[in-house]
Amino acid sequence: MELEVRHLRVLCAIADTGSLHKAARELGLAQPSLSTQLRRIERALGAQLFVRARTGCRPTPLGLAVLSRARPLVAEFAAIVTETRAAAARAAGGFRLRIGATASRAIPGWLRLLRARVPRIEPTLHMSVSANALLGMVAAGRLDMAFVHEVEGSPLRFPPGLSRRVLVEREPQFVTLAADHPAASRQVVSLAELAGDRWMVDSTVDGEWDALCRVLRAAGLNPEILHGDYLTAYSLAAIGEVVTISQPTAHPRPDCAIRPLEGDPIGVRLLLAARTDAELDEAYAGLEEAYWSVARDAPAYRQWLERVRTPDESGPPGGRGAGRRIVRGLPDTAAGPCRP
Structure with missing residues (x-):
């Protein structure tokens, strides 16, 4: 051999x-x-x-x-393959941009903006529950970039040589529960109000199971935690069988309530990674615009953003590429709805 x-x-x-x-x-x-x-x-x-x-x-x-x-x-081999393919595609008048991503409602709008703003780009999408796997694929030249989330307390493994740009330094994770759950009438839900509930979380998502366990232990709670994909979790939450973690940009549905957790105990960092800064420059602005559009489209998240905004802020602090140190405001310039 x-x-x-x-x-x-x-x-x-x-x-x-x-x-x-x-x-x-x-x-x-x-x-x-x-x-x-x-x-x-x-x-x-x-x-x-x-x-x-x-x-x-x-x-x-x-x-x-x-x-x-x-x-x-x-x-080095990955760089040779990627650069050669990119040069050949550009010479032929087009460029296939291979994007990897963990779940996000910003993705459809981002892809539309990429196609509209850079006609020679044809983005393709590879979804995965594992941010670490996607980063590895970028480093190996099998993807051009990856939009991933890093769960607080569970650092991702960044292969050497990757460039990255932080979209949101800390995005709070909300809870989804049945619309008729007693806690659903509150604007913000405490973990103590969910002490009698079972939880469901997808343990294949890097860091999420550990993060939930840490937070529940810190609150003195030891509920039953079930493993399941989030489509199943939301369906069970709707009938009161479980409660589950959800992204704040999740689209509301009539049989569920999406609420912030008191103290925002679970957070994730959202970032875009690629092999070069030039690739990030080409795609980041569209991702930022798409994300804040869906943020404005999610009532619970919009209310959270308005509630934590300080009087002298008109939008998230930080310039392009700086990331959002703390999400305190909602930009008014994001264009176009990005609902899937």
Whole structure:
């Protein structure tokens, strides 16, 4: 067996995630297939590169030496492929912009703005619940950029060489509950009012399960927490079976109430990552405009923004690329509805 760049990419993914399961998800492979590949790589090199344990995988001393040589090779090869493809596409009069994203209502409007403002760009979309997987795909040259959220307390793994631009430094996460829930009549809901409820959260979303557990423990609560995708969670919340975390930009529905949590205990950072600042410059303005448009379109979020705005502020502080240190205002210049 001769080693190829894809094999080096496998080693980097396992080291970065610390888990065969997580690395397989990041690479889009089945775990048994990844395990087989790792065994073949180790046989080809004649040495064990990772120690497997119940707690995950960690590199051996020889594995660390191999990784130190593999990482720059993987990054350089990805750059060659990406730059060559981009140059060829531009020469042909068009450019396919491969975008990765975690869930956000800003995405449809962002894609429309990209098509309208830069006609030669044809954006394509790859959705994933894992922000870390998307960042890895950008670094590997399989995506051009990724719009992701980073859950507070669970830092993302940023591959070396990626540029990033923060859209919102801390976006509060709200709670979704049945419209007839006793707490739904309140403008802001305390965790104590939800002490008797079961929660549902998607544990495959990087950091969200841990964040909710931390917040509930800090409040002295120990409710039952169920795993499920958010489409199921919202459906169950509508009939009072569970309550669930939701983005503040979530579109309201008549059978559910979306409310801020008292003290905003759960927050996420929204950011756009790419390999170059030039790629960020090309796409960031449209994303910013699309995001604040859906923010204005979400009643609970708009009320929250107006409530926390200070008297001397007319909009979020910070210039282009600076991020929003604290979201305190809602710009009045975002154009066009972006509702899916």
